[in-house]
Structures are given as structure tokens and as C-alpha cells.
Amino acid sequence: MINLKNRAFNILTLTLVSTVIFVILLILQYFKVISEYTGLLLTLAGIYVIVSLSLNLITGFTGQLSLGHAGFMCVGAYTTAIAIIKYGMPIPIALILGGIMTALFGLAIGIPTLRLRGDYLAITTLGFGEIIRVIIVNLDSLTGGAAGLKGIPTFSNTGDFIIDAIIRFSWVYIIMILVIAVIHNLINSSQGRAIISIREDDIASTSMGVNVAYYKVYAFTLSAFIAGVGGGLYAIFFGYLNPAMFGWLNSVNFVVIVVLGGMGSITGTIIAAVVFTYLQEWLRVFADFRLVIFGLALIILMIFWPKGLMGNKELSITGFIRQLRSGEFSPRQIKTKWNEFRQKKGRKKDGRAD
């Protein structure tokens, strides 16, 4: 009963908080408090959040490195775009179709590679990311080849620039919230615990009765699906597709985001993805040096700061509210805590003096 009450509280608070943030951002955009450019970046950051979260599901939570997420985005983007242009499908169906197509590719790669131990997934996905571009260039009757696919209709065409921007932002934001909810709920379910146990020790989890291969493929296919949907949004967002947009360096970008945010942290990934999107724009002046910085950042992060921003912890709004209500942050509590902290510090100093 208490559990149910807790859940209802969680769902209500989180829905409320995400709606409030959403409405605030919409109002800010509508009254041009934040510029159109910032609005565009926010929308792009939303897409980055979606794809990075999907990568975090397989790399951070399941512990299998995937280097082909740009390739998955590519499949999703082209499927969605072709479904809209050639078959006139509505956007939601085209997005889901893009996701399903990508998930099928994920399944085809995952089944042979993930039942093995070792790093085969990394190299297979890397190969996939390269090959899929070759295939798309060669299927030029369908995909426009190397010249690219033009004329993808945007989310809406009302003629009013601000309304269009807001509708575009809403699409991405709402799908992002859905993706966050799906991944958060998955990770906190029994399946999620099975997935995390694989990351911690796959032999131990096998002996506890977890079907390791099944859960690895499950997580990977879901990850591919989400990346495909993210790719579909990307296609509609830009209105133009070109195989060169999904190169191997884009896959590296997502790895950088996940590592920076903390492998195994949803909130960490969200923060890192938003920061990264802005950083990418600011660092544009440095041109090619940007990628040198990213490479260097990966090495330094892994050696000196492997936990990233958040490690595997989460920023929890509901947890924070609960702490507030339990009087954790009442002035008296804070005062006693502060005193305890000072005493501890003093003791440490004494210890050193001895």
C-alpha cells in the first residue's frame, strides 16, 4: 500500500515537474526571451539526449560498448524520411517505423555478437556504422545517394516562425520525456536489475539464473529502437539527409557524452548531452581542434575521472522532496549536521597532528 502511494507520488511529481519545465521553456521561446538560435539548440539537445540515453542503456547499464549509434540514427533517419516523402505517412507512424527498422538491424547484429563474451559488439557496431553509409550511397534510387535526401517536410508548416519552432520543440521534448520514462522504469524493474547485474559480473549473474544473452540482446535492441526514433527526429529537424552526417565521429560524440555524464546515470547523460550540444557550438571556432579536444577528453576522463559527472548516481527530484518533507533540511537539522561535520573535520586535523 505504501509502495503504491509512493509510486503515485513519484508519477505525479515527475509529470508535474516535466510539464512545468516544458511550459516555462515554451513561454520563454514564445516571448522571445531566449533567441531562436537557442531554441534550435535546445531542440537539438533534446535529440542528443534521446540518442545518448539509448547509448547509455547499452554501454552504461549493460556494460557493452557500442560504436555504431550514429549508424543506427542513420537507419532511423532514412527510414522515417522515406516513409514520409515516398509514402506520405504521418510523423508518429514514420517515427515508429524508423525505430522498428533500426531495432531489426540491432537484432541482426546483436544476436550473433552478444551471445559471446568479449568486445565483439564494439567492432561489429563500428563496422556496421561504416557499412550502412556505403549501402545508403549505393541505394541512390531510394536514398538519394551521396547527394543526399532533400525535401523532408518539417513537423508543421503554419507560416508563423515562432509557432513552428514551438511545435518542433514540443515534439522533441515530449518524445524525450517518454524515452526518459521508459528507460527509468526499465532500469528500476526486475529486467533492469538483470541488465545491471550483467554489467557488474556476467558470470555471477548467469549463476543466479539471469539469461545473459537474452538480456543483452533485449537491451541492445531497445537501444537501437530509441536511437532510430532519435534519428527520425533528426531527419525531420534538419529536413535534409546525407550519409556524411552519420560518420564514425558522431558515434564517438555520443560515447563522449555518456562517459562525461557518467556511465549508468540517466540524469548525468541528460546534463552532459545538453552541455555537449552547447559546447559543440561554442567550440566551432576551433574547427578541427574540437575533435582533438574530444579525443583527449576521453583519455583523460577514463584515466583520472572514470565516474564522469554523476557516476551511477541520479539527481532525484522526488527524493529531494521527500528529504524536505522528512525535515532533513529544517534549520535545526542543518545546524546539527554542520556541527557534526565540523567536529569530524577537527578530529581529522587532530589525527594528523599526532
Added chain:
Amino acid sequence: MEFIQQMINGISLGSIYALLALGYTMVYGIVKLLNFAHGDILMLGAYAGFFILTFMGVTPASMLVAFIFSMTICAILGIVIERTCYKPLRTSPRIAALITAIGVSTLIENGARVIPFMGPNPKQFPTFTSINYDVFGINISMVQIVVLGVSIILMVLLNYIVNGTKMGKSMRATSYDMDAAFLMGINVNKVISFTFAIGAALGAAGGILYATAYPQVQPYMGLMPGLKAFVAAVLGGIGSIPGAMLGGFILGVAETLTKGFISSKLADGVAFGILILILVVKPAGLFGKNTNEKV
């Protein structure tokens, strides 16, 4: 006749893959690390050769100098990369080392793009004027003979180092069981560095040969050969030296046959298809041992 011609082209290309695959397989055999930066070592080796050959002109003597110079440079680089980037992570989870390897690879590729005298644009690689020999109607070019000859010499040399020297014995012991080797008084750190150095030197030689066969150099040139060499290493059984050689040749032949008889566009996809196939049918590879994980 056409078939034999393509076979010869394939064997020539395959020997380059074999050289690269040896680097992958030796490093993997000892530290269980998939060294993504190996393909980029090929690129650096090719650039080192490029500078020597443009500086000295193309003569047999300058070719020799180019090989020695670029192999030395890359061997040193291999040690530096191992000491600075991989050694601190030897006890961390494997995924951390993998991500670092990606970082090293990105750093080298894009570092090469911003270094002024390397730059992002492809450069013409100076090669000798190729003479074609006609043997019973089959065309064999001078380049192919050089590529195959150098590869075979290097492979024989490697075979001697691994099987005939004390260092090779230590390498085999370390790859068999690192902790036990350490307890037996083998300097494991030295052995690992030596392995990276040899792997990188072979990669550098492969780079010059690759650039001689496809005469241009550019910063991303190592990506695809590196990927294919990894497939070759898996095909032969990762960790197995004869396996890597055979895998390289098979992959080279498969690629040129596809190029010659099916479609040149599919050639890059073939390696990928072989990888999936081998993982489905015989994941341990042709020469690999089926090992069971023990807790």
C-alpha cells in the same frame, strides 16, 4: 585466368592485412585489449614513409630507410601510447580501456588533421614506376612483388622473435598467464611494451605497403584497413599468430574476388559479412582454442 589474376591481387592485399592483424592479435593475446588505435598507427607509418620518400626520392635504398625510420618511430609511439594511456587502466574494467582506445584513435586521426605538414587533404604517395611482369598471361606488378616480399620477410622475422628468442618466450608465457609469468620473474611491463612496439612496427610497415599499393596518404586512411585487419584477426582466432596471417590472406582474397566478380562497391561490406559469419559459426576462429571462462 582472370580468377588467378584476382587471387594474386588478393594475396598481395591480404599480406598487408596480415601484417596489421598480427599487431591486433598479439596485443589482444597479452593484455586482452582491442587496440582501436592500431589502424591509426598504419596511417602514421605511411606518413613517416611519405616524408622520407619525398625527401630522398624513390630508390631501393630510400625505401629501406623509409621502412626502418617509420617502423622505429611507430614502435616508440606504440610504447608511449601503451605507457601513458593503457597502463594506468590495466586493472580497471575492460570497457574503460576500450573507451580510452577510442579516445587515442580519435586523438591521432584528428591530431594528424590539424598538424600543418600533415593536414586534412589526401597527398600523393611517391612510389616507384611500376613494371608489370607477364607470367603465363598473368599480370604481376613490381608493387605486388615488393608488398608480398616485405610482408613475408617481416612475418618470418616475427616468427623467429616469438619462437626463437628469450623475449618471445616471455611473450608467450605472459599471454598464457600474466600473473604466473610475473611470479616466475618475467618483467611483465617490459613484455607488454615490447609487444606494443612490435605490433606498431608491423603496422607501420603495413602502412607504407598500403600507401605504395594505393598511392595516397590521408588522416583517415587507417580506419578501414584497421577494421578489416581486426576481422582477419578474429577469423584466424584472436590471440593466434599463424591465425592472423592466414586470416589476413583469406580476407584480402575475399575482398579482391568480390571486387573482381561481384561488385566493387560491395568490397567493403564483405569483411563485415565474414565477421558476422565467423561469429555465428565458429566464434573462436580458425586457429583459436575453445576456452571456457572460469570464475
